[in-house]
Amino acid sequence: DGAAIDASQVEAALAGLDGLIEDAMARTGVPGAAVAVVYDDAVVYERAFGVREIGKPDPVAPETVFQIGSVSKAISATTIAAVVGDGTTTWDATIASLDPGFALADPIAGSQVTVRDMFCHRSGLPAYAGDDLWTTFGYGRDETVRRLRFVPPAAPFRAAYAYENIGLSAAAYAVARAAGQPWEDLAEGRLLARLGMVDTSYRDADFLGREDRATPHYRTRDGVWTPGELSDLSATAAAGGVSSNVRDMSRWVRLQLAGGTFDGQQIVASEPLLETHRPHILAEEADPLTGLATFYGLAWEIEYDDRGRLLLRHGGDLSNGFRTGVYLLPAAGLGIVVLTNAWPNPLRDAIPRAFLDTVELGAPTQDWVGEIETITTAVLSQMFAAPFPQGAPPADATPALPLDVYVGAYGNDLFGTVTVQEENGGLTMALGANADASSLRHWDRDTFSYPLTGSAAAMYDQFGVVFTVGPDRQASALTLPALGGDTAATCARAATDS
Known part of the structure; x- marks a missing residue:
């Protein structure tokens, strides 16, 4: 099989992984990072680099906890797959049947939208629908979800992909309601504890209580990394609120690659878990980095390489200063986790891409750090196009009224x-x-x-x-x-x- 990967290829690529990471950090100035690689159901690489906070000596370790942003979505999908496997609900249960108080502005969508629809972002809601409700207007979880009903749809129900956070979180909280537990308790009891992910949590308080935790960093306008503020992620915890470290994350990666088993035990039923790996909607006709079509599964970005192999990935972005990523090549039993305490930076994609190239071909096919840095800058400049007004007030400004x-x-x-x-x-x-x-x-x-x-x-x-x-x-x-x-x-x- 020309698409097969063997242990010698992985071992050879691992020998150069330290150098890839150190070079990328030197080029970007990222303060700290941690990386783990899983192959053939074993953790074959686990390293940490740099410091937890710039200007301080405390090093990042494999146990250092980071906020992982939207990689949380994939962990939430795994939790729901476990609950589906238990028979408590299904991926196709409507959210309104699990939470009778749920509604959307489009009454048809509100009554028919399912857990599956929200986890593949095809509800008809606009991208990032209602995020201002919790980030700027300060509403808590229940009120943020309730106000989702006032967001006008951007597309017909199930007709288009639009990435968002609150709708996915609403689906997760509805599943937890059906299971009779708060979301955090459900995820901990049904998934995290069974995997031994002892340092992983959806609770902000748990992250803040960790002595060994990374500090977020953002880049100032003059290009200097500086410590960022900590985010309250409780309203959309299921979409972006997980904190974890590479030691715990590698256990979850092993579960993903082993079809729901871990250390010989079936933790998550294979069928509902594998459903998360299946393409559900076209997300992008041509990824700007690879030129390949990108699909979205249930909280997984999905692409197929030139040999037809499935590649699963998801990134996490917290603009206060964390960027993370997970890449899985299920056919090879190979996965890599990258956690960094700086935003934005290219490492979460550049390191996996360069590593997988090296496994396959013996060396990276391009300068992934430079290419991703360029694309990231362009994408962010478009996403964060400066709203009126910017700069200084006009010199000839008309006075205000009383x-x-x-x-x-x-x-x-x-x-x-x-x-x-x-x-x-x-x-x-x-x-x-x-x-x-x-x-x-x-x-x-x-x-x-x-x-x-x-x-x-x-x-x-x-x-x-x-x-x-x-x-x-x-x-x-x-x-x-x-x-x-x-x-x-x-x-x-x-x-x-x-």
Whole structure:
């Protein structure tokens, strides 16, 4: 079989893996990384590099815990596969049947959307639907999921792929409800504990309580890595809230490659687990890195190489400063995990691609670090296109109207209440359940801006607030150009405040 991989090829590639990683870290300045390789149901490589926090001596170790971002989705899919195998539910159960309170703006989609649909991102919701609800407006898990019903669909039900977090999390929480447990307890008891993943958790508090944990880092505008703020990921824990280390992750990779068995025990039934590895929808006609079509399974990105072999992968991105990835080549029993404490950086894809090339061909086929760095920069510049207003206010700005014109409560069904108050001769704005009010700076006539902090400030100068003022010289609405996508970012003045 020309597509076969043998132990000698893996051993030869492993001999050069330290050098690949060290070179990539030297080129990018990534502070810390940990890497594990599984082959033939054994951990054949487990190494850590660099430091947990830049400027401090504590080294990264195989036990060092990272937040792994959206790789959590694949672990959540494994948990649900276990529950499906137990007979508690099915991949095709509707979310509304598991959680009668669930709804979407499209009533047909809301009644028919299944766990499977959400885990392959074909619900009709727009990409990253409602993420602002928890990241910016401060809503908790239940309220974030409830407000999903106010997000207008972007495509017909099951007609298109659009990657998002809240819908997938809602499906996971509905499965947990059917199992009679909170999601965190279900995942721990049904999967993590059985695999001996003792340092892995969906709880933010567990990550914060680890003494040996990595600090996130983001790149400032002048290219310097600096420690980032920690994220509260509890609202969408199933989509992005796992913290783990390469020692635990390699156990999960072994389970994936062995069809649900671990150390001779069937932990997850093979059929529902293998269903997660099956293509469900076309995600991208031509991946910018490989030129190959990319499909999405149930929380797995899927491609086929030039020999027709299935390659499973998923990445995790937390813009406060973590980037992670997992690559699996099931036919060869081969998998690799890469965890880094810096965002953005190319290692989570470059190291697996270079390693798999070396296994197959004896050397990398291209400069994966440089190529992925270029593509990542282009993709992120498009994703984070600077919303109005950026830079400095215009020199000839028109003065604002008296501040009481803008003061009041505004809102819409999706985001809730936005409160604008006059304080100390200026305006402040509070968003939803977020207790931290932002000071508004005048920009031009009825447009104001508010400052950003931490990693967000490395991407944008500020975000804007545009008031709509009628002939009665009172603001009737405000728009937040950076949030919510189109009209969802417009909030009308509350009727009791007019």
